[in-house]
Amino acid sequence: xxxxxxxxxxxxxxxxxxxxxxxxxxxxxxxxxxxxxxxxxxxxxxxxxxxxxxxxxxxxxxxxxxxxxxxxxxxxxxxxxxxxxxxxxxxxxxxxxxxxxxxxxxxxxxxxxxxxxxxxxxxxxxxxxxxxxxxxxxxxxxxxxxxxxxxxxxxxxxxxxxxxxxxxxxxxxxx
Amino acid sequence: xxxxxxxxxxxxxxxxxxxxxxxxxxxxxxxxxxxxxxxxxxxxxxxxxxxxxxxxxxxxxxxxxxxx
Numbered sequence: 069x070x071x072x073x074x075x076x077x078x079x080x081x082x083x084x085x086x087x088x089x090x091x092x093x094x095x096x097x098x099x100x101x102x103x104x105x106x107x108x109x110x111x112x113x114x115x116x117x118x119x120x121x122x123x124x125x126x127x128x129x130x131x132x133x134x135x136x137x138x139x140x141x142x143x144x145x146x147x148x149x150x151x152x153x154x155x156x157x158x159x160x161x162x163x164x165x166x167x168x169x170x171x172x173x174x175x176x177x178x179x180x181x182x183x184x185x186x187x188x189x190x191x192x193x194x195x196x197x198x199x200x201x202x203x204x205x206x207x208x209x210x211x212x213x214x215x216x217x218x219x220x221x222x223x224x225x226x227x228x229x230x231x232x233x234x235x236x237x238x239x240x241x242x243x
Numbered sequence: 244x245x246x247x248x249x250x251x252x253x254x255x256x257x258x259x260x261x262x263x264x265x266x267x268x269x270x271x272x273x274x275x276x277x278x279x280x281x282x283x284x285x286x287x288x289x290x291x292x293x294x295x296x297x298x299x300x301x302x303x304x305x306x307x308x309x310x311x
Binding site for chain 2: 238240241242243
């Protein structure tokens, strides 16, 4: 019998790390939401004035859109981490080949796609010269390829888990 | 299910209980009960081998086919 399960240190560390990331992301999302709400008040002018000059003239609409997209990205990241945490939990319960995990992995794949779409919108809003240069930078291309690979891996793993769950179901009634 | 399991007859012939058989073939009593009550979806050759060895019979003595 495999020792992978409740006492696996990797799973325990993952649980702590994912939990910490969720807390940090939730805190950041709350701060951004606070800023988003503040943007709708008379404080708006003061807030826009504090933005660095090299970013160009900022309108409350553009800043608000960026804030909303960043909040959406953080919420997506939290949903992604929640699914990952549940997958870790299923391994701890020694029941990873469950169709629920296949659904989770597929959802994580779509969340990754959604994040890339939001990044595209963010790129459209941040239309300053320095951002365009960043888009063309090698790092940005590598990041885009990594995201594409991650999406592919998640969708493939979702199929692997669905097949694994079906095989387990088939074995369940075997004596 | 068109396949029937005739474990009771052999157990009676051998004067053996289900618990005793489960211990001898090294499978759980729960699984052996599933097999006995016809709720199993499949049977491993290793299980069939162990059952035939302990009950001193052929696979055909344990399994039957009843057309639907």
